[in-house]
Amino acid sequence: MNTQHAEPEMLDALIIGAGFSGLYQLYCLREKLGLKVKVLEAGDSVGGTWYWNKYPGARCDSESHVYCYTFSKELTEEWNWSERYPGPDEIVSYLDHVTDRFNLRHNIEFETRVAAARFNEKDNHWDIEVDSGRLYRARYLITAVGCLSSANVPEIDGLKDFEGQWYHTGQWPKEGVPFEGKRVGQIGTGSTGIQAAPVIAQTAQHLTVFQRTANYSIPARNHKLNTEDRSSHKLNAAATRELTRNNSNGHGWLISEKQALKTSAEERTDIYEKAWQTGGLKFRASFSDLLISEKANATAAAFIKKKIHQLVNDPETASSLADIDHPYAAKRPPIDTHYFETYNRDNVELVDLRKTPILRITKDGVVCHKPDSKGQRTEKHHHLDILVFATGYDAITGTLLRMDIRGRNGLKLSDAWSAGPRNHLGLQVAGFPNLFMITGPGSPSVLTNMPAAIEQHVEWISDCIAFMIEQNHTTIESSESSVESWVNEGNAEANKTLLPSVRHSWYLGANIPGKPRVFMPYTGGLDKYRNICQKAADENYKMFVIS
Numbered sequence: 001m002n003t004q005h006a007e008p009e010m011l012d013a014l015i016i017g018a019g020f021s022g023l024y025q026l027y028c029l030r031e032k033l034g035l036k037v038k039v040l041e042a043g044d045s046v047g048g049t050w051y052w053n054k055y056p057g058a059r060c061d062s063e064s065h066v067y068c069y070t071f072s073k074e075l076t077e078e079w080n081w082s083e084r085y086p087g088p089d090e091i092v093s094y095l096d097h098v099t100d101r102f103n104l105r106h107n108i109e110f111e112t113r114v115a116a117a118r119f120n121e122k123d124n125h126w127d128i129e130v131d132s133g134r135l136y137r138a139r140y141l142i143t144a145v146g147c148l149s150s151a152n153v154p155e156i157d158g159l160k161d162f163e164g165q166w167y168h169t170g171q172w173p174k175e176g177v178p179f180e181g182k183r184v185g186q187i188g189t190g191s192t193g194i195q196a197a198p199v200i201a202q203t204a205q206h207l208t209v210f211q212r213t214a215n216y217s218i219p220a221r222n223h224k225l226n227t228e229d230r231s232s233h234k235l236n237a238a239a240t241r242e243l244t245r246n247n248s249n250g251h252g253w254l255i256s257e258k259q260a261l262k263t264s265a266e267e268r269t270d271i272y273e274k275a276w277q278t279g280g281l282k283f284r285a286s287f288s289d290l291l292i293s294e295k296a297n298a299t300a301a302a303f304i305k306k307k308i309h310q311l312v313n314d315p316e317t318a319s320s321l322a323d324i325d326h327p328y329a330a331k332r333p334p335i336d337t338h339y340f341e342t343y344n345r346d347n348v349e350l351v352d353l354r355k356t357p358i359l360r361i362t363k364d365g366v367v368c369h370k371p372d373s374k375g376q377r378t379e380k381h382h383h384l385d386i387l388v389f390a391t392g393y394d395a396i397t398g399t400l401l402r403m404d405i406r407g408r409n410g411l412k413l414s415d416a417w418s419a420g421p422r423n424h425l426g427l428q429v430a431g432f433p434n435l436f437m438i439t440g441p442g443s444p445s446v447l448t449n450m451p452a453a454i455e456q457h458v459e460w461i462s463d464c465i466a467f468m469i470e471q472n473h474t475t476i477e478s479s480e481s482s483v484e485s486w487v488n489e490g491n492a493e494a495n496k497t498l499l500p501s502v503r504h505s506w507y508l509g510a511n512i513p514g515k516p517r518v519f520m521p522y523t524g525g526l527d528k529y530r531n532i533c534q535k536a537a538d539e540n541y542k543m544f545v546i547s
């Protein structure tokens with residue numbers, strides 16, 4: 001850390017990231033607690049995830065009337081969403097509006113990336129350095145960096161030789177990418193790839209989708225909202241707020257209490273069919289036992305696989321798409337707009353990487369291994385002008401660990417988490433006083449509608465800091481024993497579900513070579529988590545070490 005630089009800027013709290021979390025945290029600490037706060041943001045605008053993810057077809061899979069803040073009735077009343085699911089431009093416009101409405105912009109420094117943060121034990125503050133060398137000093141440091149902000153570009157032999165253009169969906173150029181007349185290759189068929197392929201296919205001369213693991217997807221059934229839809233959402237906003245704050249998933253619906261295994265096959269199919277026609281993530285709420293019983297899950301999986309075969313004309317392509325190796329929704333379940341139907345287009349080809357793995361990238365395409373009829377090894381060259389990596393993220397911990405954060409005794413966060421992330425309530429790491437993480441590992445985060453989880457975290461952190469100030473305390477941190485019990489509780493909750501069983505899941509960090517394989521999100525549900533956090537606050541944070 002460059003201590004030779006000019007005097008640091010003195011703050012009460014420093015927040016990293018100007019997405020949903022950072023903006024609300026800024027608002028709470030400044031407006032409710034009157035603190036001197038600054039947000040540092042790497043991008044040149046607010047928006048977080050949605051600032052970077054402008055790839056073709058990008059769209060939120062939470063419905064717009066719940067993918068928003070609920071803390072201000074006036075804000076809810078005045079903002080009008082245009083579609084059932086908002087796209088990145090509309091979400092960034094919304095966050096821009098919030099920034100201006102609550103006069104937040106002057107507390108944000110854009111194009112400023114945090115490089116390092118050190119806890120100073122003598123004076124109990126954080127020293128923070130950004131990439132330009134500028135320094136800040138703050139009593140509290142709050143990470144609001146999102147869960148999916150470190151792009152994962154796999155190391156495939158030959159990428160550096162590729163003479164076309166290549167892009168990662170999570171770092172999409174603002175000006176867009178023209179596909180007209182181009183042969184495009186897309187690697188990855190997660191939520192992002194499933195959204196991108198249908199849109200790329202509309203203008204590209206040819207699209208080759210490289211699929212390693214086949215995936216379930218449910219139709220999103222996006223549509224424009226009319227005045228009536230919007231009035232109804234606004235009329236029900238208070239009830240929706242109650243619902244999203246007090247259920248397990250933070251969405252505007254409850255998980256059915258019916259069990260798939262206690263429902264007749266005929267009624268079950270009926271329920272799945274209705275959910276398929278309605279569209280969206282609510283499909284996974286059709287029955288209560290889908291994520292805890294393999295047998296129950298298999299009924300949903302079979303329904304979706306049958307749909308894939310009905311939607312895709314070519315039987316071989318349909319078989320590759322439906323050859324799914326994990327339970328439904330045990331990996332993050334995508335929703336789509338005409339994904340499977342896209343493979344009926346003449347200009348779209350699916351390459352099943354389990355049958356024909358990628359060998360290397362060349363200057364003008366991708367070479368796959370293709371066994372011939374005698375099982376001999378041959379090679380197939382897919383000629384490409386543009387390569388799109390829809391290959392996901394070093395999720396949840398990636399961005400936290402890319403910053404050089406050091407706590408007491410110079411302990412590096414990367415060392416504290418060398419065997420996987422460990423913290424208490426997903427909020428605080430032992431040995432890192434006054435550092436709070438919004439939607440970090442160990443919290444419900446990506447298993448919920450994110451703004452609901454974010455509001456809970458921000459409000460809890462704000463109350464905690466208010467308590468610290470009122471009581472004249474200086475530092476708050478987790479104890480090793482509370483971390484240990486939270487890690488155990490997280491593992492116990494995860495093991496009640498089918499989620500940890502999936503081989504390639506980014507929930508487990510398994511998509512990143514060398515990343516410790518630990519199930520990261522808290523699966524106990526947002527409602528249960530909220531109560532646990534509230535109890536900790538009601539007990540005056542006695543589980544924490546306060547000085």
Ligand code: NAP
Nearest residue numbers: 059060061154188189190191192212213332390391392504
């Ligand atoms: P992802 O779910 O991690 O999917 C990455 C895809 O790339 C997978 O198909 C993966 O295959 C493939 N892949 C990775 N490395 C590869 C390699 N070396 N060779 C071939 N294939 C490779 O990432 P994502 O689709 O970007 O989605 C990440 C998360 O972002 C989602 O789960 C969701 O939470 C969020 N998201 C949300 C929305 C929304 O709100 N609508 C939209 C997009 C994304 P394997 O499965 O075999 O590893």
